[in-house]
Amino acid sequence: FSGCVPFGSLLPSLMFLPLAIRPTHLPPPSSLPGAGCTIKPQKDECPNECSDQGRCVDAKCVCFPGFSGPDCSDSNCPGNCHDSGRCVNGQCLCDPGLTGPDCSERTCPDTCSERGRCVDGQSCPGNCNSRGRCVSGQCVCSDGFSGADCSEKTCPDNCNGRGKCVNGLCVCDSGFAGDDCSENSCPGNCNSRGRCVDGQCVCTDGFTGVDCTEKACPSNCSDRGRCVNGKCVCGVGFAGPDCSAKGCPKNCSNRGRCVKGRCVCRREFKGQDCSLCADNMTGPNCDTSESNPQRHTILHLKLLYTSDLCLVSDCCLDIDQISTCLRKKSVHPDPSVVGSSWSQATPQTVMKTKPP
Structure with missing residues (x-):
């Protein structure tokens, strides 16, 4: 106790003692020394x-x-410095760009170069590069731009998480394609010979294969042959560019032509596949007449298109790919030809003979 009378604090209790033992003529408590004292804690x-x-x-x-x-x-700082600074001895040391007792106010670059006044919330990095608007010191970018100052170009749908955005363009991960990497990619990008639809190539005419690298065949060879480098190799019994026609045995042995599955042999040949010599013809190529083997030799029965097969050029016709001549009254003989004659068949085929 400091500055207090020891019994002063007991004085109120003394007032309740019986009169017989209570001291008489007690002074008022307020007049006693130490009545207004305070107790200081240890x-x-x-x-x-x-x-x-x-x-x-x-x-x-x-x-x-x-x-x-x-x-x-x-030390306590106002507002705990709004998590934008640190508290030192009860005062906020604000991060760059912020000020105020509680770091809640934004500063302006170079204090506006003393050419204006700083209004909180009106300053954004780079003024958002004219690609957005400034709201409370932060850029709200226009469509197509992002970043703290709206300087970065965005990509469609952020590339759908299947690629990375580089300067506004999606660089898709393997297996994906499209402006936003939303499509499945195709092998070799279809080699520019088709279009990619949901991961599969739809090839342009003339090409086929999973990546459109193979040359296609007409009508896919009508499912009667196989396609080899753009040409049909027909199965047995079929012929034609697309294998749609009926084939002929042994392709008529290259001695005739195939018409609806049957061989039409050239004059000196016969048989289902034109492999036999015609009547009265003999020799390895069936080009010698049996009636006069020393004199008559057929010089030309070939699938040619020039007029020199005929004695007179203006009588030459091309009928069914066989050089033929229609009979004429006058014929200019070839010096190398001894004589000429026409068969009675129609069309009439010239047969030139020369000495053996």
């Missing part, structure tokens, strides 16, 4: 005497503004 009742930054009440520190903690040793 130094160890509050930790660290509240660091001289608060007061001790009932053995607990009541800290002054700006301080906290059991002993008031912690």
